[in-house]
Amino acid sequence: MGRLYNEPSPLEVKIVTRNFGLPNSESIDTYLAHQGYEALKKAIGMSQEQIIDEVKASSLRGRGGAGFPTGMKWGFVPRQLDKPKYIVVNADESEPGTCKDRLLIEFDPHQLIEGILIAALAVGAEKGWIYIRGEYRYLIDIMDKALAEAYAHGFLGKSIAGSQFKFDLYTQTGAGAYECGEESALLESLEGNRGIPRIRPPFPAVSGAFQCPTVLNNVETFCAVPAIIRDGGKAFADLGIPKAGGTRMVCIAGHVNKPGVYEVPLGFPMMKFINEVAGGIPNGRKLKAVIPGGSSCPILRADECDLNMDYDSLAKAKSMLGSGGMVVMDETTDMVKVALRIMRFYQHESCGWCIPCREGTTWLRKMLQRVTDGQGMTRDIDLIGDLAKNMLGRTFCPLGDAAALPTISLVEKFRGEFEAYVAKNPLAKNELVSVG
Amino acid sequence: MTFSPELEKRFADMVTHYPEGRQKAALIPMLMYGQDEVGSISPELMAEVAKRLKIKVIEVEEVLGYYSMLHRKPMGKYHVQVCTNVACMLVGGTELYDHACKKLGLKHLETQHNGHYSLEEVECIGACSWAPAIQVNYTFHHYVTPEKFDSILGECK
Ligand SMILES: Cc1cc2nc3c(=O)[nH]c(=O)nc-3n(C[C@H](O)[C@H](O)[C@H](O)COP(=O)(O)O)c2cc1C
Ligand code: FES
Numbered sequence: 001m002g003r004l005y006n007e008p009s010p011l012e013v014k015i016v017t018r019n020f021g022l023p024n025s026e027s028i029d030t031y032l033a034h035q036g037y038e039a040l041k042k043a044i045g046m047s048q049e050q051i052i053d054e055v056k057a058s059s060l061r062g063r064g065g066a067g068f069p070t071g072m073k074w075g076f077v078p079r080q081l082d083k084p085k086y087i088v089v090n091a092d093e094s095e096p097g098t099c100k101d102r103l104l105i106e107f108d109p110h111q112l113i114e115g116i117l118i119a120a121l122a123v124g125a126e127k128g129w130i131y132i133r134g135e136y137r138y139l140i141d142i143m144d145k146a147l148a149e150a151y152a153h154g155f156l157g158k159s160i161a162g163s164q165f166k167f168d169l170y171t172q173t174g175a176g177a178y179e180c181g182e183e184s185a186l187l188e189s190l191e192g193n194r195g196i197p198r199i200r201p202p203f204p205a206v207s208g209a210f211q212c213p214t215v216l217n218n219v220e221t222f223c224a225v226p227a228i229i230r231d232g233g234k235a236f237a238d239l240g241i242p243k244a245g246g247t248r249m250v251c252i253a254g255h256v257n258k259p260g261v262y263e264v265p266l267g268f269p270m271m272k273f274i275n276e277v278a279g280g281i282p283n284g285r286k287l288k289a290v291i292p293g294g295s296s297c298p299i300l301r302a303d304e305c306d307l308n309m310d311y312d313s314l315a316k317a318k319s320m321l322g323s324g325g326m327v328v329m330d331e332t333t334d335m336v337k338v339a340l341r342i343m344r345f346y347q348h349e350s351c352g353w354c355i356p357c358r359e360g361t362t363w364l365r366k367m368l369q370r371v372t373d374g375q376g377m378t379r380d381i382d383l384i385g386d387l388a389k390n391m392l393g394r395t396f397c398p399l400g401d402a403a404a405l406p407t408i409s410l411v412e413k414f415r416g417e418f419e420a421y422v423a424k425n426p427l428a429k430n431e432l433v434s435v436g
Numbered sequence: 437m438t439f440s441p442e443l444e445k446r447f448a449d450m451v452t453h454y455p456e457g458r459q460k461a462a463l464i465p466m467l468m469y470g471q472d473e474v475g476s477i478s479p480e481l482m483a484e485v486a487k488r489l490k491i492k493v494i495e496v497e498e499v500l501g502y503y504s505m506l507h508r509k510p511m512g513k514y515h516v517q518v519c520t521n522v523a524c525m526l527v528g529g530t531e532l533y534d535h536a537c538k539k540l541g542l543k544h545l546e547t548q549h550n551g552h553y554s555l556e557e558v559e560c561i562g563a564c565s566w567a568p569a570i571q572v573n574y575t576f577h578h579y580v581t582p583e584k585f586d587s588i589l590g591e592c593k
Contacts, residue, residue: 005566005578084455096521096560129453134468134505135561137574170453173465176505178559192463192489194502210455253523253564260565295522325564327523341522345559351502 005103006260009277013239015247016223017263020107026142028149031110037155039229043118044163046229048079051122055225057233059245064090064181064218065294065323066398067311076205077123077213086209087120087128088190088216092174092181094133095294096345097325100249100261101219105132105139108223109146113169115222117155118229119215120167127168129209131186134175143171178349182397183216185351196353197397220249220324240266244310248324252278255285255330267310274305274328285330289413293322295342296402298409319409335414336421339407340368346403357400360391364407374424377431381418385411437484443473447488460489463499467506476510512547512554514592516540517571520557523564528581532568533557535582539589553592 004021008014019025019034028036043051056071077085089112093101104112116128132140147169150156158166172190174180180189184198187209208214224246228236237245244266250273251261257279264273274280274287281287287302292309298319307313314321329338347361367384370376388404388411395401411418422428438444446469447462454461466485467477474481482496500506518533537543540553547554563569566578570585577588 093562094560097523097564098560099562099564099566102562127455133562134503135571135574138576168453172453172461173468175464175468175503177503189464190461191458192460192491192499194499210458210461212455251565253567254526259567291522325523327526327564329526333526337525338522341520341525345521348559 004107006258006262009258009262011272011277012263013247013265014263015227015236015239016104016111016220016249017107019111020103025107026109026146028110028146028153031108032153035230036110037114037161039226040114040117040121040155041161043121043229044161044165046121048122048124051118051229054233055122055228058224058228058236059233059240059243060221060224060228060236061244061311062218063220063224063248063324065095065296065320067321070217070221073205073217074119074122074215076203077215078206079124081213083212084127085120085123085125086212086214087116087123087125087169088187088204088209088214089116089128089130089219089222090181090183090186090216091130091132091136091139091219092178092186093136093219094178094181094349095296095323095325096342097251097253097291097294097327098323099251099253100324102136102139103249103261104219104223105136105143109143110150111223111226112143112219113146113150113155115225116169117160117167118225119217119222121165123213123215125215126166127170129170129172129190131172131174131180131190133180134173137173140171140173147171177351178345179351179397179399182399185397186216187214194351196351199396218323241308241310243312250309250324250326252326252328254328255281255333256328257282264309267308267313270305270307270309273309273326278328281328281330283330285332287328288331288333289329289335291325291327291329291406292319294325295327295345295406296320296398297322298405299413301413335410335417336368336372339410340365340372342406342410343368343403346399350399350403354396354400356391357395357403360387360395360400361403363387364403368407371418371421374421375427376418376422376425377428378419378422379431381411381415381422384418437480439470439473443469451489460491460495463489463491463496464503467496467499467503471506476507478508510547510551511556513552514572515554515556516589517556517558517561519559519561519563519567519569521560521564523560524567524569527567529568532570532580532582532585535585536570539586553589 060070061067180195185195189195204214343365347365352358388407391404520529542555
């Protein structure tokens with residue numbers, strides 16, 4: 001352990017990754033030698049309101065995809081309700097392009113445990129589960145070892161750090177299903193069922209795991225909490241920009257010289273990230289497009305990438321910061337093939353529960369396959385766009401949108417490439433185009 | 437049906453992790469860890485898990501049909517999983533998968549007759565920044581070229 005997957009960049013601001021690269025960074029001894037569990041001790045001396053207010057002051061927003069303000073989410077838990085409260089950690093990490101939570105668990109599992117404990121104090125929770133995707137078996141072993149260390153050092157179990165506070169924490173394995181990253185499907189899976197989403201409201205804060213109030217956050221979200229309590233919410237907020245505090249891990253993949261996972265402040269310029277942090281595009285080629293935060297995000301053309309990486313700037317460009325999984329494509333990339341591959345994924349992963357998603361992804365995949373095979377018609381291109389638009393907002397959970405959004409953007413922004421495929425079909429020449 | 441002492445201990449611990457009366461929550465982990473030891477989700481394993489969790493076999497079936505890592509039939513001793521999702525695709529994942537098919541003489545979800553290798557084209561495995569990536573059983577391999585693929589197979593005795 002200790003071997004990093006990529007060289008750090010001097011442009012990084014390391015908060016959640018600050019212990020990466022230390023010898024035995026995953027052990028509790030290393031963690032304790034670097035201010036580990038100090039934030040927990042501080043939090044034990046704070047009231048629940050004070051902890052939540054500190055997290056609100058940090059303007060931390062969820063790192064799992066939707067970017068919901070974390071302090072506000074914790075504030076929704078009805079603390080007075082006479083039911084047990086739970087913490088659930090989303091370590092399902094399956095959004096294509098995303099590979100950061102893996103590193104947080106591999107290199108610094110105690111930071112995650114500490115973040116979870118502070119959340120538990122804030123809402124009065126007594127138990128928690130870390131739901132880790134099945135493919136990450138080696139991380140379950142690392143996490144189980146870290147949990148055992150934390151129990152042995154009195155940071156889990158009864159009278160934590162000598163206080164009245166008690167909390168139990170476990171790992172839970174997934175078994176291969178993207179949909180189980182969606183919070184309500186994850187809760188179903190945790191309870192031993194198929195990963196099918198629940199209707200909301202009620203939200204997990206009110207009725208989550210085992211129908212009890214639950215805080216459910218992404219791994220990286222919890223990992224930011226120790227620094228927020230230790231150094232103050234304001235110090236964290238000041239690293240980023242107004243309304244989007246702190247740093248976040250960005251995974252960059254595809255056509256760049258130095259792919260990797262880097263931690264940068266919110267609001268970092270995207271082109272600077274691609275060119276200076278990730279070393280630019282290889283072979284002197286030109287940038288064509290970027291998926292900014294996982295394959296569910298609408299794609300950006302090269303000329304749209306001159307923006308800062310924060311929630312509002314991406315929303316203005318009609319895309320999303322998503323889960324931090326950035327995929328860079330150079331001028332040689334075939335966007336029709338990209339569209340097809342993305343749709344194959346969503347069709348495979350649709351849980352089948354609601355019809356617009358199950359049928360929509362299936363038909364979109366079939367039509368995209370037909371176009372790619374040179375058997376498409378011009379009307380297929382229009383139909384792909386129309387069908388995708390008609391899925392928006394009509395599905396039980398956001399997987400339908402996740403499939404539709406990139407597709408709509410690909411067809412709109414790279415229509416010429418779809419038309420070039422259609423032109424390969426001899427039958428398309430005689431296609432009757434309806435007028436009006 | 438009995439399991440190894442380690443797995444028995446794991447199962448015994450696991451059922452204490454959930455609120456009273458909600459032990460069905462152990463179902464998916466029991467199937468995953470059970471499959472690792474037994475080789476597949478055999479009818480016996482299903483019946484045993486159902487019995488221990490006091491649920492019906494049909495409830496196990498229901499879950500089994502949903503999760504892609506749970507298999508009714510044994511996979512090979514070495515289950516080779518090649519990611520072709522978008523980040524891997526851009527840097528040679530598709531060609532790597534074609535190479536794997538040829539090299540192993542297998543298609544998606546097929547197993548060799550001698551049970552040595554099986555192959556699966558998988559969705560994103562969380563290694564996008566070190567693509568193309570594969571997993572052999574639970575072990576990750578990054579930046580895999582066809583040549584590196586062959587040498588990884590060389591280690592699979
Ligand atoms: C189809 C789908 C898949 C998702 N996958 C993940 C995932 O793998 N990891 C994750 O943290 N959030 C994922 N999410 C987002 C979760 O539903 C949820 O918003 C998030 O875990 C909340 O944590 P946060 O507020 O800390 O971001 C997914 C959402 C959808 C709709
Ligand atoms: S796309 Fe292959 S590991 Fe993510």
